[in-house]
Amino acid sequence: MRVLIIEDEQRLARNIARVLTEVSSYAVDVSLDGEDGQHMSCSESYDLIILDLMLPKRSGLDILRAIRKKGLRTPVLILTARDTTEDIIQGLDLGCDDYLSKPFDMGELIARCKALIRRSYDRPNPVIRVGVLEINTASREVCFAGKVHILPAMEYRLLAYLAVRSGEVVSKEDILDHLYDFDSERFSNVVEVYISSLRRRFDPALIRTVRSQGYVLRGDKL
Numbered sequence: 001m002r003v004l005i006i007e008d009e010q011r012l013a014r015n016i017a018r019v020l021t022e023v024s025s026y027a028v029d030v031s032l033d034g035e036d037g038q039h040m041s042c043s044e045s046y047d048l049i050i051l052d053l054m055l056p057k058r059s060g061l062d063i064l065r066a067i068r069k070k071g072l073r074t075p076v077l078i079l080t081a082r083d084t085t086e087d088i089i090q091g092l093d094l095g096c097d098d099y100l101s102k103p104f105d106m107g108e109l110i111a112r113c114k115a116l117i118r119r120s121y122d123r124p125n126p127v128i129r130v131g132v133l134e135i136n137t138a139s140r141e142v143c144f145a146g147k148v149h150i151l152p153a154m155e156y157r158l159l160a161y162l163a164v165r166s167g168e169v170v171s172k173e174d175i176l177d178h179l180y181d182f183d184s185e186r187f188s189n190v191v192e193v194y195i196s197s198l199r200r201r202f203d204p205a206l207i208r209t210v211r212s213q214g215y216v217l218r219g220d221k222l
């Protein structure tokens with residue numbers, strides 16, 4: 001999963017990014033002003049956008065308006081010190097999905113982020129079951145044939161993404177877009193490397209390659 005934080009308080013933005021990466025294994029991009037934030041949110045593939053309202057160059061509400069006008073369904077959580085009722089109503093009316101006022105509790109923010117992403121993939125249950133595979137997206141525990149595994153971050157990130165898309169063929173480009181932040185180097189064989197690790201760890205048949213299309217998680221076929 002990949003998250004964009006549009007927030008001009010640099011320390012706060014970096015802190016949220018660090019926690020989201022460490023706790024939830026998300027890829028995270030940070031944008032420090034409104035103009036760049038709008039560009040990033042409309043040109044990259046995000047699973048969630050955390051949006052401040054008072055930003056240099058362009059307001060958060062203008063960015064939200066632009067995102068929805070473009071038809072993007074990305075969940076948006078507004079995170080702002082402007083906590084008057086009118087701001088909340090305006091944000092919700094413009095198409096934001098959730099709202100948290102500063103100061104906030106980091107644990108609550110992370111929990112809300114996870115819930116928004118779950119809902120956007122139509123996966124209300126934090127535990128995703130695909131045959132003998134069970135992924136707890138709240139605790140990051142992976143259970144395979146009754147045995148619990150804690151995976152390295154990138155393997156977990158890939159498996160969790162394939163799990164929310166289970167049954168679908170997911171292209172390599174799609175995987176790269178949702179697993180890597182803007183600054184990371186996307187080596188062309190990196191997806192194959194992690195797919196191989198997952199197959200070795202669990203079962204060679206867990207992830208099927210569909211030639212020139214992508215990959216499909218097949219835990220139900222084991």
Ligand code: CA
Binds near residue numbers: 008009052053054055
């Ligand atoms: Ca601000």
